[in-house]
Amino acid sequence: MRFFTFFLMFLISHATANAQNEEISPNRYRFKYRSTVYKGSKLQITAQLRSLKTSSKFTGIPEEIQEELNTLFIATKKQAIPKYYKKHAILFLDAINDYEDFANVYENALHEAVRKVKKDIHVVDFKFERQFTKAKVALDRALKEDFSDLEKFDKLKKELQDSQTKLLCHRWMKKKFEKYKSIDIVKKPDQLMMTFKKSEAISVYKMYNENRIEKIPSYLENQIIDFYYKKSLPEINPEILDLQYITKI
Incomplete structure (x- = not known):
């Protein structure tokens, strides 16, 4: 019985010593960021950081921001001394979390x-x-009528063409927006919305950093109307126009 007790104590002390040695080993890294503890070899932690950078939530991230994250990630990966690795890793994680916070604001405003x-x-x-x-x-x-005022005639013709184009583009946009049922359209955007989302990300990111968050929705509203209107122009057919309210003109 004494031998068993002694053997058990030996195993416990040996395991504790190994754990302590692991913590202080120069080949082991350990630090806490917010509620997450990162520990393991440099290779293991670097893999964790890389997985954050390449996760699906960063799909469509603007190139400028992607370059910033890549620069911070590479700088972290190059650090051979644990305390410097930790310092750079935290800078990288700060940037990741800042972008995540921004992405939530952006998606809610866009929705x-x-x-x-x-x-x-x-x-x-x-x-x-x-x-x-x-x-x-x-x-x-x-x-x-016996119309001899060509300038006025041209003006009326242009007004008709402009109003027809506006109506056709509006109807094209209407069909697109009627399909947008939930916030999924900004979280899992179609190609058109993805293009718009990427094109405005830097401008909105600037507004976010300037603490003009309350102005973002109205800004996006104006921009998305202009964007979809321009996208509709090559798609419309002036020969096809169904009147929905007025049947006789």
Whole structure:
């Protein structure tokens, strides 16, 4: 019995000594960041840091920010002394977490902008159709008259073309936004939304760092309307226009 007790104490003390040696070993790294403890070999911790950088939440990250993270990651990886490795790793983790915080603000603001545009699209739909029909009636009336004022005729023709383009683009956008049902459209965006999201990320990131967070949704609302409008121009067909409110013009 005494031998068993002695043997058990020996195993415990040996395990404790190994653990202590592991903690103080120059080949072992250990530090805490927020609620996460990073410990292990330099290779193991570097792999953990790399997995953070390459996780799905950083898909579509702007190139400028990606370069910053890569620079910090490479600087960390190069450190051979644990205390310097820890210092650089924390700088890298700060940048990662700062971008995550920004990404949450950005996605929520973008979702708010999408919801606002989606709501307004239905409100102005009748307005754009009425503008088109009024322009067409005005031009048709001018064509029936003995119209010698070519400048006025050209103006009416341009007003009709502009109102038609505006209505067609609006209807194209309306179809797109009607498919956007939840915040998934900004978290798992389609190609069009992904392009927009990437194109505005740096500008929004600047606003975020300047503490102008409350202005981000309205900024994105204006930008997304302009972006989708321009994308719609090569897609519309002036020969195909269905009037939804006014059946006779």
